[in-house]
Amino acid sequence: MKPIKRILAENPNIPLIQQLYGQNLDNILQQISTSQDKKIYLISQKQLGLKRILKFFKSNQIEFKIIGKKSPDLRLIELNPQTVNLEITEQSVTLKVGETAKTLKTSNSIFSKNQIDPGSQKCLEYLEDKKLPITGQVLEVGSGYGAISYYLLSKYQEIFLDTYEIDQPSVVNCEDNLKGFQNKKIHLENFFNTKLFKKFDYLIANPPLHISSDERKQMFSKIHANNANLKMVLIIKSRFAQRFLDSCQKYYPSAKLIKIDNYFILTNLEA
Numbered sequence: 001m002k003p004i005k006r007i008l009a010e011n012p013n014i015p016l017i018q019q020l021y022g023q024n025l026d027n028i029l030q031q032i033s034t035s036q037d038k039k040i041y042l043i044s045q046k047q048l049g050l051k052r053i054l055k056f057f058k059s060n061q062i063e064f065k066i067i068g069k070k071s072p073d074l075r076l077i078e079l080n081p082q083t084v085n086l087e088i089t090e091q092s093v094t095l096k097v098g099e100t101a102k103t104l105k106t107s108n109s110i111f112s113k114n115q116i117d118p119g120s121q122k123c124l125e126y127l128e129d130k131k132l133p134i135t136g137q138v139l140e141v142g143s144g145y146g147a148i149s150y151y152l153l154s155k156y157q158e159i160f161l162d163t164y165e166i167d168q169p170s171v172v173n174c175e176d177n178l179k180g181f182q183n184k185k186i187h188l189e190n191f192f193n194t195k196l197f198k199k200f201d202y203l204i205a206n207p208p209l210h211i212s213s214d215e216r217k218q219m220f221s222k223i224h225a226n227n228a229n230l231k232m233v234l235i236i237k238s239r240f241a242q243r244f245l246d247s248c249q250k251y252y253p254s255a256k257l258i259k260i261d262n263y264f265i266l267t268n269l270e271a
Contacts, residue, residue, distance in 0.1 A: 004068040004076045019044040035081040046073040095147055097124040100154055104177045106145050120147045120206045122263045123235035136201030141191045142208045145173035153181040164191040196222050203232040209240045216247035224251035234266040
């Protein structure tokens with residue numbers, strides 16, 4: 001079996017989907033099914049449910065074959081998108097923090113479709129408890145369907161919120177959930193590839209966790225370039241917290257971690 005890197009180098013025009021941490025099977029199927037290509041590549045690994053994915057492909061007559069590997073766990077799968085069908089169904093979750101309560105639209109193909117993600121909930125509870133005087137321009141990286149976004153916009157009417165989200169179905173739901181607010185811009189865009197010229201006062205986010213060391217450094221470097229005085233509140237799972245702190249402190253030396261159950265708040269604000 002060939003190394004994945006070599007296969008991708010030999011076939012640069014074949015679309016590639018890389019399974020992410022927390023990404024459900026319906027989301028992967030949705031991305032595959034919308035492709036008009038005759039062939040598509042999927043990278044998955046055992047710890048993200050590779051066996052379950054392959055079992056689903058077999059039982060649903062989806063044409064695939066494993067053609068490459070990297071390490072014992074990582075596999076490159078070649079698929080025929082024309083054999084993948086997914087019916088998108090609407091779902092909803094209830095956001096409730098303090099006096100803020102709202103039913104938010106989701107769908108079967110997005111992350112945390114049945115409940116507010118525990119990390120986002122912890123972040124919102126922290127914001128509610130601290131009653132931070134958030135004003136001005138606010139940046140959110142990885143907004144999903146808009147749970148944190150909705151809280152910020154409903155709680156702090158004087159802000160302008162820019163959200164970045166790479167997943168198209170999540171952005172569709174986010175736009176619907178935030179349609180009552182004018183003071184926002186929702187970017188369907190990979191934050192790590194965007195050019196950031198705007199100045200921000202706050203970064204409030206439940207960011208993507210399974211990113212490389214270079215991407216973590218890039219995130220904080222890009223933000224710091226125009227925003228040396230930025231104030232931040234990020235929610236990070238315990239096992240990723242030190243990695244994010246190390247990258248952050250290169251640009252924001254006063255950043256620290258505050259433990260909340262199985263999560264940490266990464267912030268440069270005074271406790």
